Amino acid sequence: MTLPVFLMVVTCVTISAVAQLVMKLGMSSGAVQASLSKGGLVNVALTTLLNPLVMGGLIAYMLGAGLWLFVLSKAELSLVYPFVALGFIMTMLLGVFVLHEAVGLYRIVGTLLIAVGAVLVARS
DSSP states (O other): OOOOHHHHHHHHHHHOOOHHHHHHHHSSHHHHHHHHOOHHHHHHHHHHHHHHHHHHHHHHHHHHHHHHHHHHHHHHHHHGGGGGGHHHHEEEEEEETTSOOOOHHHHHHHHHHHHHHHHHHHHO
């Protein structure tokens, strides 16, 4: 894998992790939570889709998907896809440091095992 392709893969994974964070922030907002508690599919859908954080996260996902398509045109799927596991680590770290989520030992070990597996696959 060339360095530019590797950097694009890491960028895609980072975009995905950040998109998760932004969507979580949007879904945790007061307006969305109030809409969810009231119910009503149309009301929930409109409130969610009109939330700028949710929309920003979805747009980030679309940008990441576009870049991912370019990555797929340049590298073998079986080589680049395991790097998606890095997103588990990034997302966990964002949850801890930005959202102040409590992460226990089992979650840390499980996440690291996924990452180690991705490294082993990528080195094959």
